[in-house]
Amino acid sequence: MEKKGLRVNGVLRTVIHDPDASLATVLRHQLMLTGTKVSCDTGQCGACSVLVNGKLTLACATKMSRVPDDAAIVTIEGIGQPGALHPIQQAIIANGATQCGFCTPGFVVSTQALLEKNPSPTREDVRTWFTQHHNACRCTGYKQIVDATMDAAAVLRGDMQAEDLDFQMPANGSILGTNYPRPTAIAKVTGTLDYGQDIGLKMPAGTLHLALVQAKVSHANILGVDTSEAEKVPGVAKVITAKDVKGKNRITGLITFPTNKGDGWDRPILCDSKVFQYGDAIAIVAADTPEIARAAA
Ligand code: FES
Ligand code: FES
Structure with a gap:
């Protein structure tokens, strides 16, 4: 076992961990930050993306022995919360870019890393970034995610107002044929939606x-x-x-x-x-x- 201090979302956390454990396991199982999802667990899909000292990192493929002491780690919980959404999360909701939502926290963190590096990406830059950083989505077909990234970039540059992303209810009150946000969207973009593996970590002691x-x-x-x-x-x-x-x-x-x-x-x-x-x-x-x-x- 090793002992490390980690600055997770700005808060110093001391963890005693197996050096062979993955960063994803420590975040999810020990710190209960279950917004970081684990899908493939082999570094292929980007669901577990976090920032380690500002660098986009696949937490499932990063052993704790490679995480420096005093590392600054940003997870989805550190980007935006329900009630205080980041423009990236708002843009994903507005563009219908989260469906099952399992990939979404990883895309939010990856988008954050992209826009810090390149505030004015082209659509091709966005696609290339997600490809190079292994962000995979089985549901959306990616167009909506690229649309959301372009909108988020515009808001962060000041070229668009965040309020422009809010859904406007039609005067007749009908949401048919509109971009009405799916009811689970906020939970999905913030990683607060619990999937089976998250619920499994939160069951009472003694659960088989x-x-x-x-x-x-x-x-x-x-x-x-x-x-x-x-x-x-x-x-x-x-x-x-x-x-x-x-x-x-x-x-x-x-x-x-x-x-x-x-x-x-x-x-x-x-x-x-x-x-x-x-x-x-x-x-x-x-x-x-x-x-x-x-x-x-
Ligand atoms: S869960 Fe880490 S890359 Fe797929
Ligand atoms: S929304 Fe389902 S995998 Fe991306």
Whole structure:
């Protein structure tokens, strides 16, 4: 273990950490700054972007041993909060540039770094920056994010008023066909929306952790599921299989394909007799820690 002082969003925080732990883990698990999201956890997607001594940094791919003592770290929480949004966050809301929102805190931090370096980027500069800094978005198609970045830059230069980004309710009161902000937008642009991994960190002590057993083949008939070895692992509370699923153990889905001949209730929640595709869920291990659950799975 090592001890470090970090100036996180302007506040000195002392952390005792595993030098091999990632900066993202320390921010999220120890300092509970869950606005920094972790998606790929391998330095590919930019969801975990933070500033370390002013440099845009992928927190998931940065070991604590590489974070200097007394480093100044800015996370999404240090850029803007609900009720005190930064123009970048306002522009993202105004342009509909957050959908699921998982990538959004990373884009906000990355945009902040871009506009500090280049206050008047072209659209091409913006695209190049996000490409070079690994900011990926699966939802928006990027145009809205580029639009938002251009608007935020204009506000920060003083070429546009932040109020111009506010939604104006039409005189007839109808939001149909307008840019009415999605209700969750503020939580998404500030990182205050809790996703599954965030809720997992905020559960009461003693809450069990789950890990999936997933198929490693694309098709198979299941002759049986032997849970005995996993159940012997110390710390494992239960291995859940199809037998434990109440009801018909089926979800609908393929009914939407015109070629589907069934009634739609054709895919199991947990595989019972067949594996349909690589990654299908076969069992769930519940254990005292995520590490034990993953090891037993
Ligand atoms: S979570 Fe860090 S780059 Fe994807
Ligand atoms: S808004 Fe969903 S990944 Fe970007």
